Amino acid sequence: xxxxxxxxxxxxxxxxxxxxxxxxxxxxxxxxxxxxxxxxxxxxxxxxxxxxxxxxxxxxxxxxxxxxxxxxxxxxxxxxxxxxxxxxxxxxxxxxxxxxxxxxxxxxxxxxxxxxxxxxxxxxxxxxxxxxxxxxxxxxxxxxxxxxxxxxxxxxxxxxxxxxxxxxxxxxxxxxxxxxxxxxxxxxxxxxxxxxxxxxxxxxxxxxxxxxxxxxxxxxxxxxxxxxxxxxxxxxxxxxxxxxxxxxxxx
Numbered sequence: 001x002x003x004x005x006x007x008x009x010x011x012x013x014x015x016x017x018x019x020x021x022x023x024x025x026x027x028x029x030x031x032x033x034x035x036x037x038x039x040x041x042x043x044x045x046x047x048x049x050x051x052x053x054x055x056x057x058x059x060x061x062x063x064x065x066x067x068x069x070x071x072x073x074x075x076x077x078x079x080x081x082x083x084x085x086x087x088x089x090x091x092x093x094x095x096x097x098x099x100x101x102x103x104x105x106x107x108x109x110x111x112x113x114x115x116x117x118x119x120x121x122x123x124x125x126x127x128x129x130x131x132x133x134x135x136x137x138x139x140x141x142x143x144x145x146x147x148x149x150x151x152x153x154x155x156x157x158x159x160x161x162x163x164x165x166x167x168x169x170x171x172x173x174x175x176x177x178x179x180x181x182x183x184x185x186x187x188x189x190x191x192x193x194x195x196x197x198x199x200x201x202x203x204x205x206x207x208x209x210x211x212x213x214x215x216x217x218x219x220x221x222x223x224x225x226x227x228x229x230x231x232x233x234x235x236x237x238x239x240x241x242x243x244x245x246x247x248x249x250x251x
Contacts, residue, residue: 001068003033004212005219010066011036013057017043036061044071044098045090054105064109066219069099070121074142076184077135088141095145096152103156107164116164118156119218122149124172124233132240133195136188137178146170150229157227165226167218172233173197174206201235 002012014030016023016039023039030037038060042053058064073094075087099120110116125138126146150168157166173179173196185193197203214232218225231237 001070001208001212001215003029004216005066006030006033006035006037008216009035011061013037013053013061014039015042015044015053015071017041044102045093047097047101050098050101051105054102054109058109063113064106065113065116067103067106067110067116067118068121068215069102069118071095071098071102072121072123072145074123074125074178075139076137076178076187077130077139078137078187079184080139083139083141091139091141092145095142096148099149099152103152107156107160110160111163114163116160117219118160118164118166119215120149120153120156120166120168122146122168122170122229123178124170124231124237126150126170127237133192133199134173134236136192137173137184137196153229154227161226165223167222167225167227168229169211169214169218170229170231170233171211172206172231172236173200174208174211176208177206179205196236199236199239200233201239204234206232206234 002014006012014026014037016026027039030039038057040053040056042049044050054064071094073091075091080087103118106118110118123138123142123146125134125143126149128134128138129143130138130140153166153168160166171177175181179185197205210232214230218230
């Protein structure tokens with residue numbers, strides 16, 4: 001997502017904290033794209049660090065126009081099993097609290113741009129919770145936190161108007177999120193994987209290009225959209241029971 005925006009000419013701040021083994025690949029990709037950027041190591045669970053990140057961004061580049069608020073932490077039931085308090089607290093603090101503090105710090109600068117945009121990234125766990133084929137993927141804390149993101153989106157849209165648009169991108173089962181390239185996917189049986197895909201109307205998992213296209217639409221082609229949720233899930237939420245044939249009727 002960030003690399004695509006950089007290719008389009010945006011100055012991008014990339015953040016990292018967990019999985020330091022991936023940092024080398026990130027740097028290589030960013031350098032290949034080129035352009036002004038900053039790769040910041042920051043623990044966004046530290047609210048003061050979140051505030052400092054925004055302040056440093058504005059100091060370095062002079063402005064802030066777009067916030068893609070995508071920090072999250074979800075523990076798969078198939079990975080973590082039953083909750084312990086530490087896992088619950090981390091999921092809610094990461095998926096929900098961190099977004100709040102980053103937004104609070106960013107809002108004055110987004111308003112100053114007079115055409116700011118916030119994209120809150122969330123999950124269809126907010127709708128389906130721990131149910132059906134997703135029972136192995138989503139747990140209650142993660143689902144509850146993601147449902148809370150929709151409330152934040154609506155409130156922030158009011159706070160940001162008219163200078164800042166705030167929308168939510170609600171993602172389903174994606175190759176880099178709850179699917180092929182994640183740790184938990186490898187723990188699912190073939191039957192469990194097929195159940196997730198079979199429940200999805202388009203019969204595949206999402207691709208990174210699907211997310212990129214949605215984000216670019218929100219940035220470039222949706223100036224009248226704010227306080228809205230775009231659900232990008234291949235029809236997973238609608239999947240399940242088939243539509244019965246139309247009966248002939250009695251008349």
